[in-house]
Amino acid sequence: MSQDLQGTDRIARLSAVDTSSLPADGGERYNRLIFEKSPYLLQHAENPVDWHPWGEEAFDLAQKEDKPVLVSIGYSTCHWCHVMEHESFENEEVAAVINRLFVPIKVDREERPDVDNTYMTACQLLTGGGGWPLNVFLTPEKQPFYAATYLPLEARGEMAGIIDILERIGSTWQSNRQQLLQSGQQLTESLTKLEGSATGDAKNQVLDEAPLRQAYQEFLASFDKQRGGFGEAPKFPVPHNLSLLLRLWQRLDEENAQAMATRTLQHIRLSGTYDHIGFGVHRYAVDAYWRVPHFEKMLYDQALLCLAAADAFQATRDPFFSTMVDEISEYVLRDLTDEEGGFYSGEDADSEGAEGTFYLWTPQQVQEVLGHEHGTVFSHCYEVSDVGNFEGKNIVRLEMDVNQWASWFGIEPQRLGEVLALGRQLLFEAREKRIRPHRDDKVLTSWNGLMIAALARAATVLDKTELLDAAAASAEFILTNMRREDGRLLRRYRLGEAAVPGFLEDYAFFCWGLIELYQAGFDSRYLEQALKLTADMERLFGDEKGNLFDSASDAEKVLTRGRTILDSAVPAGNSAAAWNLLRLAALTGDRAMADRGEAIIKTSLPQAQRFPTGTSLLYTALDFALGPHQVIVLAASDDQAGLQAMLAALRERFLPGTLVLRADADDARINDLTPLLHGKEAIDGKATAYLCRGETCQAPVTDAEALTALLDN
Helix, strand or coil: CCCCCCHHHHHHHHHCCCHHHHHHHHCCCCCHHEEEEEHHHCCCCCCCCCCCECCCHHHHHHHHHHCCCEEEECCCCCCHHHHHHHHCCCCHHHHHHHHHCCEEEECCCCCHHHHHHHHHHHHHHHHCCCCCEEEEEECCCEEEEECCCCCCCCCCCCEHHHHHHHHHHHHHHCCHHHHHHHHHHHHHHHHHHHHHHHHCCCCCCCCCCCCHHHHHHCCCCCCCCCCEECCCCCCCCCCHHHHHHHHHHHCCCCCHHHHHHHHHHHHHHHHHCEECCCCHHHHHECCCCCCCCCCCHHHHHHHHHHHHHHHHHHHHHHHHHHHHHHHHHHHHHCCCCCCCCCCEEEEEEEEEEECCCCCCCCCCHHHHHCEEEHHHHHHHHHHCCCCCCCEEEEECCCCCHHHHHHHHHHCCHHHHHHHHHHHHHHHHHHCCCCCCEEEEEEEEECCCCHHHHHHHHHHHHCHHHHHHHHHHHHHHHHHHEEEECCCEEEEEEEECCEECCCHHHHHHHHHHHHHHHHHHHHCCCHHHHHHHHHHHHHHHEEEECCCCCCCCCCCCEEECCCCCCCCCCCCHHHHHHHHHHHHHHHHHHHHHHHHHHHHHHHHHHHCCCCCCCCCCHHHHHHHHCCCCCCEEEEECCCCCCHHHHHHHHCCCCCCCCCCEEEECCCCHHHHHHCHCCCCCEEEEEEEEEEECCEEEECECCCCCHHHHHHCCC
């Protein structure tokens, strides 16, 4: 695999191609993907496979030529997608078979989660598993009849090689087509049934703590006491599980719930899954000890882990977790932020044609940068050895924290910490001279929403205005560049083009970010936009049953509209929507909005209770719905010092059931948005806090100590 094969330089080169004079099929050098903006599609634009983008043109051609359709789905930072491209899709013999027997379509799963979710579910029904690259064979009517993930070039064990599989499917299409059509029809019916079964009857559902207690017990049963996390290898961070556990600790008074969350975060941050040199977290660990990562870095993982670490810091006041928040934020602002304000989608696992090259070290390389003495200490602490821990080289990982290593060396922890911090900085500077992994520079509304929420929370936890500014810049970027003239949110932006009508998760996650952004800085525009976009979301994605479809009523329907209840690497859009509705209802006093949020929970609970550890954000919404939750109204005229003292009292505590409104007599917008502010004024010129639960507000207090007493009641 050439050094530039999957790299950012290659994508930049292909993005800069003047396509104005190219024929519709891309000509001799390219295929039709050269006209696309997706980095993943552009990675395949020079393949000899006659790739089409997803669209009716490709399916019309399949109908006309009487061919089945090969839909190959992946994303630009996917290691095994690169392997399959190099082995098969760049292979002239494989390409000739594909082009002869099929109409081939490439799909970026991050641009089109509807297509991916539909056919990933079909793959799971057919094979019992899934993953990427995902290769699905369809009728021209989009019905799936065969699916697989990575297909090797040559046969391996019981797995046939890709050419044999292609020829076999092509032959069956000609000789026994009815079998394939029947399989496709049955699968489509199964998908339709699954969509219907995702929603229950809200009428007889009562919201209580029972599902939360069940979730706690299942987390406890699967918790890895020795290594943190849940279950065996591979281990994914799934930070929304950890945020839920901290809420369960507070609600159920179960110390083990907090311990499971904090120990898992500790293991992640000390492990090879965490980038100790440049910060940020890799997508998952291939082993049970969190030692060996799959090296890609995704924006959503940074956002969700930052949120979980912020929760842990507020719950424990342990600076270990605030440092984690700080480091992840630093990585995102440095390496995943567009100059216009949007956040990029992620970074590849591969560089220089191999997985992890950018991140690996030998003891000799460390000593060349740090010198013999400091290099030896650094290598000892971070387990860099001559034997290596990843294909003969080393992932930098810290099995014990600095205090434990200092005790082992017999020196002061502060001194060792300084030595290691200097070492990390010098190694970072040296690493920056290496060839970087490909960075996927498209901006996705949903993932930006998560990162906005995370940075807004980080700004309050760390008291850093630059993080709030970065969150606001992303929100402004989306509001300015990723909406149609009619206000409809779009999903993807790259190189000046916004495209693809937004999905449920785009609306729900972006509104989540806007709510957190208002809570952090009290700019009422963000609360106003959250309310407007939430209303749009309900109109576009809702139905009479109470919960929401994944795809909007005005968008393409891929067999079904989809209805996701279970979380994946990111939480389910339905769950985020429910949580948003409940919090917005609390901020505005709108009981009808709260009822709609509760309806989503009630209709989702029958399926959620079958998989309680897979519906963490839904249970976070349930925890909020059960209460007690409260709104603190802060009013201040000239007493900024008093206001800041009150905010500090609020933000140093873990208060997941507490929301804050800022009364401002000069802000007509906020006074129109919520009646909870009416009559709330500063008393005698002092910053004043009103604690309100439901429709009842307690007597106002005018100092932080009195507010603390109210909070502790």
